[in-house]
Amino acid sequence: MTKIFSLTGKTALVTGAGGLLGKAHCKALADAGATVVAADLAIESAEHSIDFDKERHLALALDVTSPVSVAEALKQVTDRFGRVDILVNNAAVNDMVEDPKASAELSKFENYPLELWNRSLQVNLTGVFLCSQAFGSWMAANGGGSIINIASTYGITAPDQSLYTNEAGEQTFHKPPAYSVTKGGVLMFTRYLAAYWGNQKVRVNALSPGGVLNGQSDFFVAQYAKRTPLGRMAHRDDYMGAIVFLASDSSAYMTGANLVVDGGWTIW
Template identity: 45%
Template sequence: MNVKKLFDLSNKVVVITGGAGLLGSQYAEGLTQAGANVIIADTNFEACKKIAKKLDQIYDKNSMPIKLDITNKKSIDGMVNKILKKYSKIDVLINNAAIQGNPKLRTTSFEEFPESEWGKALDVNLTGMFLCCQKIGKVMVKQKKGVIINVSSTYGIVAPDQRIYGKSGQNAAAFYSATKSGVLNFTRYLASYWNGKGIRVNTLSPGGVEKGQEKEFVKKYSAKTMLGRMARKDEYVGAIIFLASDASSYMTGSNLIVDGGWTAW
């Protein structure tokens, strides 16, 4: 047994959707440090380019920024073609892209919530993931190997506690729970479907990250976790590297929960 080799991602080609976001950018840096060639894919192409340039300068790697709309098949096809032209393979897909909805609608009651926003969330959080898995899954089937990590949430496992949002009137939208819950069984389906094809599919379910929210919200959220705090933005990198590497070689169809104990009591 060689523990360093278990977590080594040298020359692995890893696609991260939503790669320019708060957590996506953290995953990109961690995976780069582990040796991977990272494809940073996001609708925000300028941010992708900045992140890729930074990683290449610091770690002397060969990352690739790509403008990607996961709800658009042509956009996904274009990304895959560029990756295969440059690297000739795709080892890992991290379906990290998701939306939490228009902030202006966070105070809207469920009874009055617009159907258009519900539909938009389904398009990104579920259909976009479906399309990425479908296209990149074809590549992995031909390769006879690959790893897919679908990102869910604690709110895909348990209902959000609306009480922690306080007098702000903010609340967690119904579509977020519905889509993130759907991710869990979509993962199990794919793990079962690609059984025997050399493709492993797992879910990561992270908890909330502290990012300048109201003090009262952070206090109430923290009180609901066993560790007594929200996550730092870099605290899911270890889980991502574990799921992407051979360290998780006997794991498929599973859900890795990293939430400070939120869902454990």
């Protein structure tokens, strides 16, 4: 059993590695034995996610929306390690409108800015397309690999906007349309690629996490917990086992699937 979960000898690249979940994905893959390439917009942020054993791992600056940047990342990874076996498409924009006064109005569908819509499409969908095309093509030509696309519960169920109200019942924020639509697209893209590359041993699966504790108000956390069968929000390390499972041979007969790890959020 230990062997089929082992990632020893494998090289894994994680996009958006400097973010809340990216760091945990990097740690999970490294703990299972992989060499990890942590990639994010700023190299400082990527470096921060692999402050363990820099001899073994690599931090890269990568903009997933830029074909030039993606091609350069592939070159750096294959030059240094000679291979890439695992790609975690984790980078995404989840826009929170900064100004709390503007937030409720700007995030309304009626007002939602085209620029924010386009930005989410670029990062959350085009970024997955570009990284999968570059790294997945390398895998397809070199014996196979595993691509893990990070989707979301909001790619499966529509946001219940009443979650984003305060104690007084005022709508403080709306979960914007671009997030759900792009995450739904990621799930379809996962199936498309799984079918396309099945015969070249490139497995493509999605992981759909639920909401992660990250300094939200007590009221929000309680509201979220009430809507979740397991009665709590996720901790950032709740997805580490799922990442290793999808990356390793323990999921060898699995492709095109969506592994939902959400405390039961999407079952009702």
